[in-house]
Amino acid sequence: MPSNESGPMWLLRLQILNRHSSLLAFLMVATMLVVYGWTVYSQQLWSQSSKRLQSLQRQERQLMATDAALKEQMAKEAQKAPNGLVSPTPGNMIFLPPSAPGSPNQVPSTLGQKTEAEQQTLTPVGY
Numbered sequence: 001m002p003s004n005e006s007g008p009m010w011l012l013r014l015q016i017l018n019r020h021s022s023l024l025a026f027l028m029v030a031t032m033l034v035v036y037g038w039t040v041y042s043q044q045l046w047s048q049s050s051k052r053l054q055s056l057q058r059q060e061r062q063l064m065a066t067d068a069a070l071k072e073q074m075a076k077e078a079q080k081a082p083n084g085l086v087s088p089t090p091g092n093m094i095f096l097p098p099s100a101p102g103s104p105n106q107v108p109s110t111l112g113q114k115t116e117a118e119q120q121t122l123t124p125v126g127y
Contacts (some may be wrong), residue, residue, distance in 0.1 A: 006012070086092060
């Protein structure tokens with residue numbers, strides 16, 4: 001009997017198939033664990049983001065309600081008896097001359113002499 005013979009060919013193929021299928025099963029289990037972990041983690045992130053969004057929406061509604069209440073209060077105070085508030089009209093506007101003395105827009109004479117056209121472009125008339 002020869003000693004190099006390890007068995008029939010079909011038995012060798014079954015052993016190779018067994019090794020490869022075990023490796024494939026291990027890789028599939030590892031992949032499924034990674035996918036499961038990613039799914040759980042993404043659901044936690046989604047839940048946290050959803051709670052934060054709901055909190056921000058609630059704060060927005062509270063701010064809008066507070067803003068409306070303040071506007072209403074200011075409107076009521078403006079309608080009350082003499083409080084010093086006057087509606088803006090062209091008659092009570094203040095107009096300043098373009099070159100009022102002491103204006104911060106004037107160019108000091110120490111910077112050099114400029115032509116009148118350059119001075120007019122540098123000095124704004126009003127806002």
